[in-house]
Amino acid sequence: MRFELTTDQRDFAASLDALLAASDTVAVARAWAEGEHAPGLALWARLAEQGVTMLATEATPVEVCIAFEALGRHAVPGPWVESAAYLATELAGSAQEAIASGTVATVAVPPHTPYALDADVAERVYAAGRDGVRTATPGEPHVSVDRTRRLFSVAPGPVHDTADRSQEAFDLAVLATAAQLLGAGERVLADAVTYVKQRKQFGREIGSYQAIKHRLADVRIALDFARPLVHGAALDPAPRAVSAAKVACADAAYLASRTGLQVHGAIGYTQEFDLSIWITKIRALVTAWGTPAFHRARILDSLVGSHG
Numbered sequence: 001m002r003f004e005l006t007t008d009q010r011d012f013a014a015s016l017d018a019l020l021a022a023s024d025t026v027a028v029a030r031a032w033a034e035g036e037h038a039p040g041l042a043l044w045a046r047l048a049e050q051g052v053t054m055l056a057t058e059a060t061p062v063e064v065c066i067a068f069e070a071l072g073r074h075a076v077p078g079p080w081v082e083s084a085a086y087l088a089t090e091l092a093g094s095a096q097e098a099i100a101s102g103t104v105a106t107v108a109v110p111p112h113t114p115y116a117l118d119a120d121v122a123e124r125v126y127a128a129g130r131d132g133v134r135t136a137t138p139g140e141p142h143v144s145v146d147r148t149r150r151l152f153s154v155a156p157g158p159v160h161d162t163a164d165r166s167q168e169a170f171d172l173a174v175l176a177t178a179a180q181l182l183g184a185g186e187r188v189l190a191d192a193v194t195y196v197k198q199r200k201q202f203g204r205e206i207g208s209y210q211a212i213k214h215r216l217a218d219v220r221i222a223l224d225f226a227r228p229l230v231h232g233a234a235l236d237p238a239p240r241a242v243s244a245a246k247v248a249c250a251d252a253a254y255l256a257s258r259t260g261l262q263v264h265g266a267i268g269y270t271q272e273f274d275l276s277i278w279i280t281k282i283r284a285l286v287t288a289w290g291t292p293a294f295h296r297a298r299i300l301d302s303l304v305g306s307h308g
């Protein structure tokens with residue numbers, strides 16, 4: 001498959017990347033992790049003005065993937081997948097319009113997403129089930145490996161909407177998560193390449209050693225193989241294609257995080273070093289919206305069914 005973005009899509013990606021690059025998203029993520037939400041909510045409002053919160057209803061999955069890859073590359077905190085992908089698709093009427101206009105919402109979708117992300121800051125909290133989407137009340141917090149992901153149990157209330165679009169909403173959330181992983185993996189690789197060109201050992205840049213080159217090349221190949229799966233799933237977001245994209249992006253991003261940590265050495269996992277923001281985010285996103293085992297099983301089931 002040959003996939004190329006249109007001029008408008010490339011312009012959208014460039015403008016979004018420029019906005020995020022100028023927003024000091026690392027400082028925003030660190031503040032969010034400490035419970036200071038004002039910078040993150042201000043960034044949320046700016047991205048809503050750019051149309052990110054209405055892409056699921058007003059654009060196509062291709063634009064959704066463009067936006068979420070940028071969010072992952074810049075480690076933007078907040079319940080973006082939950083709000084701008086899942087709930088924007090699942091809900092209808094005024095609730096959907098509120099999300100499109102920038103209202104921060106979150107949702108728990110057990111068993112794959114049992115806790116509501118950032119329910120302490122979301123203006124609207126929901127819990128999705130087989131009988132539809134219910135309004136919900138945040139409960140006790142849970143620890144996440146990613147300090148910018150604040151997880152909460154929820155107590156479901158009355159049914160708010162039907163479950164007519166639950167499968168479509170779940171697949172778009174999975175695809176958006178895959179795109180986030182792709183962006184985060186690209187960022188870790190870029191930072192690792194920059195670092196190995198600067199760090200010297202025994203009088204040589206460590207990037208000049210073959211072992212380092214091979215490890216970084218393996219990451220480059222893994223990300224390059226994952227990207228077409230995301231683009232293919234964006235054009236035809238069938239469950240098998242979406243799961244394949246999630247598995248490939250999770251594997252590639254996790255390889256990037258392990259390699260990035262190895263080339264940086266001990267400083268790579270210290271909280272003070274920015275790399276840790278992406279490493280922990282990748283680890284959390286690998287199992288968010290379905291574990292790799294679940295998505296591999298879904299791919300297998302679809303293949304067996306198509307040949308049965």
